[in-house]
Amino acid sequence: MKTIKTTCPYCGVGCGIVAKVIDDYHHIIEIQGDSEHPANFGRLCTKGTNLADTVSLENRLLQPQVNGQVCDWKHATSQVATGFQNIIKEHGADAVAFYVSGQSAVVGYKRAFGADAVPCNYEDLEQAEVIILIGSNTAWCHPVAFSRIRRAKEQNPNLRIVVIDPRKTATCDIADLYLSIKPGMDALLFNGLLANLHLQRKLNQQYIRQYCEGFDDALNAALSEAADINFVAAQCGLSENDLQKFYSWFSDTEKVVSVYSQGINQSSTGSDKCNAIINCHLATGKIGRAGMGPFSFTGQPNAMGGREVGGLANMLAAHLELENPTHRDLVGRFWDS
Numbered sequence: 001m002k003t004i005k006t007t008c009p010y011c012g013v014g015c016g017i018v019a020k021v022i023d024d025y026h027h028i029i030e031i032q033g034d035s036e037h038p039a040n041f042g043r044l045c046t047k048g049t050n051l052a053d054t055v056s057l058e059n060r061l062l063q064p065q066v067n068g069q070v071c072d073w074k075h076a077t078s079q080v081a082t083g084f085q086n087i088i089k090e091h092g093a094d095a096v097a098f099y100v101s102g103q104s105a106v107v108g109y110k111r112a113f114g115a116d117a118v119p120c121n122y123e124d125l126e127q128a129e130v131i132i133l134i135g136s137n138t139a140w141c142h143p144v145a146f147s148r149i150r151r152a153k154e155q156n157p158n159l160r161i162v163v164i165d166p167r168k169t170a171t172c173d174i175a176d177l178y179l180s181i182k183p184g185m186d187a188l189l190f191n192g193l194l195a196n197l198h199l200q201r202k203l204n205q206q207y208i209r210q211y212c213e214g215f216d217d218a219l220n221a222a223l224s225e226a227a228d229i230n231f232v233a234a235q236c237g238l239s240e241n242d243l244q245k246f247y248s249w250f251s252d253t254e255k256v257v258s259v260y261s262q263g264i265n266q267s268s269t270g271s272d273k274c275n276a277i278i279n280c281h282l283a284t285g286k287i288g289r290a291g292m293g294p295f296s297f298t299g300q301p302n303a304m305g306g307r308e309v310g311g312l313a314n315m316l317a318a319h320l321e322l323e324n325p326t327h328r329d330l331v332g333r334f335w336d337s
Helices: 073-091 104-113 122-127 143-155 170-174 186-199 205-211 215-226 229-236 240-252 270-284 303-309 325-335
Strands: 002-007 016-023 028-033 130-134 160-164 177-179 256-260 293-296
Touching: 104 270, 104 293, 122 143, 122 256, 122 293, 130 240, 143 170, 160 170, 160 240, 177 240, 186 215, 186 229, 186 240, 186 270, 205 270, 215 270, 229 240, 240 270, 256 270, 270 293
Parallel strands: 130 160, 130 256, 160 177, 256 293
Antiparallel strands: 002 016, 016 028
């Protein structure tokens, strides 16, 4: 029996799976978790467990078609391009739009680090002393990663979990502190944390001098908006005691992981919220070492695939930059555009 090691195509956790081919002709397979894969060590959620039901070729388009007739790719893409050109010629450029993801988390990482790179891995969850889950119902949306967090807490009673979410979800079952924040107030909350870190003299000045640029501007913006903890608590709909507890846990703990997901990213100011979280880690040097850092949990299926093939609104394929003339020329020559 042929077995194929591959990756679950759903959320961004990237669980490893082993597919056993029962009947190659009829596309019948059995699925099990890959016990050697570092993302899941054999565990799968309901979606991954039922992958075998999705591989049938029935009702799938296997070749390009135009008006129901099979054709080659060149003819098909030319038809699409000509159709768009005709629409734009008749109705103007605004007559054509694409619904694609902008990936706020990508923008946040690129603004902070110059690259779309997550500075954490799943092992950091097991080595952390405080895990902050922000806008993330991890229990439902990333159950395999959530099981690692829950197991880490069982094995380390000193691990503290903070959940920040307007809704009280199943993720709160393991929370030591739940902050029922008003919708949209995440940036203010973390700008308040940055201001509080400064006022309490908890900044890592050596790290800031050695590795950070533009810190004074970020700090001054936070101080002008969120220096008063009473104001932040009132605007966020939180008690001052709970807010102070959260700020103290972050400032007084070395190994802090901040996990954020769709509640942050799917926002009109999602990129700014990402950077407000990242700034607190940069300001304290809680990044780039085991058990700490800002960690986005990708919510969309195959978001990394979107990065690689140019399916995002704000970048070209293979992480190439829209604003870079050399990159644009490379992609243009590839597509003969």
